[in-house]
Amino acid sequence: MAFPSISTPYRVSDRLIKPILVAETESGVTLTRALGSASKREFKLTWPVMTSANKATLETYYNTNAGGSDTWTHPDTATSYTVAFVEDSLSFESVGGKYWTCTLRLKQV
Numbered sequence: 001m002a003f004p005s006i007s008t009p010y011r012v013s014d015r016l017i018k019p020i021l022v023a024e025t026e027s028g029v030t031l032t033r034a035l036g037s038a039s040k041r042e043f044k045l046t047w048p049v050m051t052s053a054n055k056a057t058l059e060t061y062y063n064t065n066a067g068g069s070d071t072w073t074h075p076d077t078a079t080s081y082t083v084a085f086v087e088d089s090l091s092f093e094s095v096g097g098k099y100w101t102c103t104l105r106l107k108q109v
Contacts, residue, residue: 003072004061006054012075013044040108041081043074052098062090069109081108
C-alpha cells in the first residue's frame with residue numbers, strides 16, 4: 001500500500017542524514033567515523049490547508065501504517081522512497097470550518 005492520494009503538500013523539506021560516530025579520547029582528541037556507507041533522507045511534509053476529507057484519509061492511513069514502512073513518492077522529483085513515520089503521533093490544527101493544518105515527518109528506511 002502506498003502513501004494515500006491526498007492533496008500535494010504545500011512544502012516538502014528534504015534533509016540528508018549520514019550517521020557518524022563521534023568519540024573523544026582521554027587526551028582530548030576527537031575521533032569520527034561513518035556508521036555505514038549509505039546516506040538516508042528525512043522529509044517534512046506541510047499542509048497549511050487540508051480538507052476534512054484529506055484529514056480523515058491521512059488519519060486512517062496513519063492508524064493502519066504507523067510502526068511500519070511504506071512507499072512515498074516525492075512530489076517534486078517523482079523519486080520513490082521506502083519510508084516510515086518519525087513521530088508516534090499525528091497532529092492537526094483547525095484553521096476554521098472544515099480545514100486543517102498538518103505537518104508530518106517521514107524517514108527513509
